[in-house]
Amino acid sequence: MLVAELLGELERLAPGHLSQPWDNSGLLVGDESQEVHEILVALEVTADLLDEAVADGCDTILTHHPLLFSPVRSLVEGNGRQRLLRVLVLREINLISCHTNLDAAPGGLADIAGEALGLDGMVPIEPAAAGWFKFVGFIPREAVDTVAAAVFAAGAGGIGNYSECAFAAEGTGWFTPGSDSRPVVGEISRPERTPEVRWETVVPKVRLAAAVRAFVAAHPYEEPAFDLYEVEDVLPGVGLGRVGTLAQETSVEGLAEWAAQTYECEGVAWSGEGDARVRRVGVLPGSGSKAIETAAGLCEALITGDVTYHDGEKAAEMGMALIDVPHGDLEWWALKRWAQGLKADLAPSHVGVTVSERWRPCWRYVGAKSEPKGSRSG
Numbered sequence: 001m002l003v004a005e006l007l008g009e010l011e012r013l014a015p016g017h018l019s020q021p022w023d024n025s026g027l028l029v030g031d032e033s034q035e036v037h038e039i040l041v042a043l044e045v046t047a048d049l050l051d052e053a054v055a056d057g058c059d060t061i062l063t064h065h066p067l068l069f070s071p072v073r074s075l076v077e078g079n080g081r082q083r084l085l086r087v088l089v090l091r092e093i094n095l096i097s098c099h100t101n102l103d104a105a106p107g108g109l110a111d112i113a114g115e116a117l118g119l120d121g122m123v124p125i126e127p128a129a130a131g132w133f134k135f136v137g138f139i140p141r142e143a144v145d146t147v148a149a150a151v152f153a154a155g156a157g158g159i160g161n162y163s164e165c166a167f168a169a170e171g172t173g174w175f176t177p178g179s180d181s182r183p184v185v186g187e188i189s190r191p192e193r194t195p196e197v198r199w200e201t202v203v204p205k206v207r208l209a210a211a212v213r214a215f216v217a218a219h220p221y222e223e224p225a226f227d228l229y230e231v232e233d234v235l236p237g238v239g240l241g242r243v244g245t246l247a248q249e250t251s252v253e254g255l256a257e258w259a260a261q262t263y264e265c266e267g268v269a270w271s272g273e274g275d276a277r278v279r280r281v282g283v284l285p286g287s288g289s290k291a292i293e294t295a296a297g298l299c300e301a302l303i304t305g306d307v308t309y310h311d312g313e314k315a316a317e318m319g320m321a322l323i324d325v326p327h328g329d330l331e332w333w334a335l336k337r338w339a340q341g342l343k344a345d346l347a348p349s350h351v352g353v354t355v356s357e358r359w360r361p362c363w364r365y366v367g368a369k370s371e372p373k374g375s376r377s378g
Helices: 001-013 047-056 082-088 100-104 109-114 141-153 205-218 253-264 289-296 311-315 326-350
Strands: 026-029 038-042 060-063 093-096 120-123 124-130 131-140 166-175 193-203 226-232 234-240 242-251 269-271 277-286 301-304 321-324 352-353
Touching: 001 026, 001 060, 001 093, 001 326, 026 082, 038 047, 038 289, 038 326, 047 060, 047 082, 093 205, 100 109, 100 234, 109 120, 109 193, 109 242, 109 277, 109 326, 131 141, 131 205, 141 193, 141 205, 193 205, 205 226, 242 253, 253 277, 253 301, 253 321, 269 311, 277 289, 277 326, 289 301, 289 311, 301 326, 326 352
Parallel strands: 038 060, 038 352, 060 093, 277 301, 301 321
Antiparallel strands: 026 093, 120 242, 124 234, 131 193, 131 226, 166 193, 242 277, 269 321
């Protein structure tokens, strides 16, 4: 399998258009034409992780957190992040990140975290923007099927589990061929009225240029007419976080204990009334403080990370409990489980996928991990 083929498989599992605008997912270091044999998975790149990759002969590292967010102006050995990049380049190790696109994707980290709690009827807390353009073309009736097939082949027309989605309406095309034109229909300098079809579909932004090229190449006219409109659609089934319903209600404190046990982490904190009963629960792996207001209208308790003292107060004022699970712990727990699915998907291609044994979250906690005091129904 080539790196380009691996990127195609990852695009299927975690489409790039689901990434947040500020994110930097995808191939960060490497060569799309290089062969991939062994992938090492970790939450982020560290010196220990690179040592592990080199020792185990891994040619590709797949992380959740991108190593590159801001511009790199030098590659100096004494600079920690730059040294990591130097090692990647010198060892010819590819680095790929699946970040907020993997958070939002079907079967991604949010789905895994929500399913582990037994949440039923899950929907996103923040539905993802579709990242689509509406492509509208004007085509002679006899050429519609040919042109449509070309545009679909370029990546247009996908909506959820459906492909080749479009709409067509018949009308009349108006134009006057100029003196230097070579019209397929009509005569030079004579106004023309001819039957045409207004044909429209949706195109992911990343496939827009390819779709335009395909339309122009397949269209019989010398100057085919088309329009592009950026749309603000959202995808109701994917996005950041998940909210769903527990099989039976539990207390806020019981839910916090259940989350700590389920996600195999320590240092879990909660805000709100500990004995308050909740059943509608949200979970957002990673940093979820910006989603508090949205979540408060959807659930009775939100499980997330990187929240502050005042976030707890804010949530309580909105009538929602907040359960603070360490950012790295929850994401790492979910990423390891997602990696097992990736391993199965790539097995037919004889590509190995290994979860890092050396990567650890940067935070440590004082005191022993406590045993859960209650059950899910506590």
